[in-house]
Amino acid sequence: METLTQPKPMSMSGDLGKNWKIFKEDFNIYLLATGGTEKSRKVQAAILMHCMGRDAKEVLNTLEVSDTEKEDPTAIMKSLDDYFIPKTNTSVERHKFNTRVQLPCDCFVLQY
Secondary structure, eight states, rough: OOOOOOOOOOSSOOOOOHHHHHHHHHHHHHHTTTTTGOOOHHHHHHHHHHHHHHHHHHHHHHSSTTTTGOHHHHHHHHHHHHHSSSSOHHHHHHHHHTTTOOTOOOOOOOOO
């Protein structure tokens, strides 16, 4: 399985949250399929930083991540999750839902 191609670098255009989730899923599949999960955490982190691409590495370098955290793939992914995946404001989302008004042209369809 060592001939499996590495995932494409993360796309830094468009919806970054969605792009990060896709890259992370592809990377986890790649790491598992190539036996990378059996390697040391430091090697896994190096593989992650190699696969993510130059632009994503520049983002990682701007975040407050210590050198020891850069040797842990879980810490790297957590930092990038916090950066790329937007937080939702529950109060605002509830307000938008509760103040929604159905227009005459909107149909109401129940799907089971």
